[in-house]
Amino acid sequence: MSSSINSVESEAPNEGASNSDEIGKTSQEQDKAKGNRLSVLLELSPFVRPYKKTLIAALFALLLTASASLAIGHAVRLLIDQGFVGGSLEELNQAIYFLIAIISVIAFGTFIRFYLVSWLGERVCADIRTKVFDHLLTLEPNFFETNRSGEIMSRLTTDTSLLENIIGSSLSMALRNSLTFIGGLLMLLLTNFKLSLIVLSAVPLILIPLLVFGRRVRTLSRSSQDRIADMGTYAGEAIEHIKTVQSFGQENYERKAFATEVENAFKVARKRIKHRALLIAAVILFVFGAISGMLWVGGYDVLQGKMSGGDLGAFVFYAVMVASAVATLSEVFGELQRAAGAAERLVELINVEPKISTNSEPNNSLAEPARQLEFKSLNFSYPSRPDQKALDNFSLNIPAGQAVALVGPSGAGKSTVFELVQRFYDPESGELTLSGINLRELGPQQLREHMALVPQQPALFTASVAHNIAYGNLEASEAEIIAAAKAAHAHDFIMALPQGYQTELGEKGAQLSGGQRQRVAIARAILKDPDILLLDEATSALDAESEYHVQAALNELMKNRTTLIIAHRLATITHADNIVVMDQGKIVAQGRHEELLDSSPLYKRLAELQFNK
Incomplete structure (x- = not known):
């Protein structure tokens, strides 16, 4: 909808409209303000701090699985040199048993890590949602008159869901692959220093796409979230005023306008996906290109008798592990950039200061x-x-x-x-x-x-009649609710509803006429006394x-x-x-x-x- 439909008699919303407090700034402005930093994610650390024991346990499980994964390289060396090349069935069996033991440790550690980290992500995001909603309730109505409800709801739902995925999955992957990268790199150096230099030659090439595409991914991620909010706001407004849309026969106009909003969101998402894909592809190209060069040099050394097949097998295993870790980190880096945009939007909302001073006592x-x-x-x-x-x-x-x-x-x-x-x-x-x-x-x-207010356009909630009346006093008894309804001359029509006082009214009390809604609002005020x-x-x-x-x-x-x-x-x-x-x-x-x-x-x-x- 191009504009809100306001009652001609309503003065305050029109008089109070102001754009000075708008939270929906452009992604370019936000990036300039934040300096394109991932450190904004650290501002969410107070939400993680209460669960530090769970975090420590998850990190311990993470170290366990990372260490066990690195031990597989040693098992591969034993399998090749003593089992295959040595021709000893006993040593082959020992190598297999050792490999199975390591895999069992990895499976157990992965279960613990996945459960704890996923629980932590769900718990932290639930706390963030609660904190944001609690803070919204302290803001004066003018804030909601000057900021779109769809934008606010997008931050409360979509952005927190994105952070949930980051904390519960991507962050764990980042830590696990960072440990794997460091441990694998150390094992590469210990196994064969010359071949390690070939693999490390790809590192500067990897940093280039991370720096070039990473910043752009973060900017586009922020913009993508904003476009999704625009789309939700438009759809919500059209649905809210569906009778007006249909009575004026503007369904086709609204279809085209909403399709435009969807396409705008898709275009930004497509750019974001393109840059993330380029980032991942560049990293894979450089990393596995370096591994290919290493394999040629290592194969030549094996043929020349300068290293054993087991050493080369172990080195290849560690090289693939390091390469996979780098590739995963590049992908997670893009996710973290996207999460940084969501975190910014949430932090902005939490940091909005109420203009009406409050007294705690x-x-x-x-x-x-x-x-x-x-x-x-x-x-x-x-x-x-x-x-x-x-x-x-x-x-x-x-x-x-x-x-x-x-x-x-x-x-x-x-x-x-x-x-x-x-x-x-x-x-x-x-x-x-x-x-x-x-x-x-x-x-x-x-x-x-x-005080109790009975407005010209009463606000009813998507709940029962009894709940809407009791909103004036949530501790009121059923008898008090009925007495208030009788005083407002609402009891008779309420009893005529399908479930009486327990009848669900639908969104904004859609099942009641204007006069009936008015009397429910009056009953609410009467109950508040x-x-x-x-x-x-x-x-x-x-x-x-x-x-x-x-x-x-x-x-x-x-x-x-x-x-x-x-x-x-x-x-x-x-x-x-x-x-x-x-x-x-x-x-x-x-x-x-x-x-x-x-x-x-x-x-x-x-x-x-x-x-x-």
């Missing part, structure tokens, strides 16, 4: 119940519009227990007031207090425990009869509670204790309904548009 001076709100000369502008004030010298006192309604044209700043009350933003200047305490001194969680109610035109989606019953329930709920109401329909707030008329972030009038009809031209005009139809 609750403020014990907050009175119970906390009901009085006071706005003192507030000034606030959204990050994307620093020169345009959303609230301008806004002052308002809301005594405990009163119902105050905010009215005014779209963009007047009504939703901004709600945003500041819940500390989704902090004001640039002025003070907002709850029972005399500045909201900046309260942690967001402690503050919001005293808050000190302060925030109602964003809470009855807007109801028919006349339901509105009457729910308004009666709300009137009962509002007793002895401070209530702040955003109202577009003036008929719902005529009995409010105070009606605040807003325009361009300022209070232009306030009073009772009858008073404002006489004193406020703006309110009178709004009333005439609605009541004189």
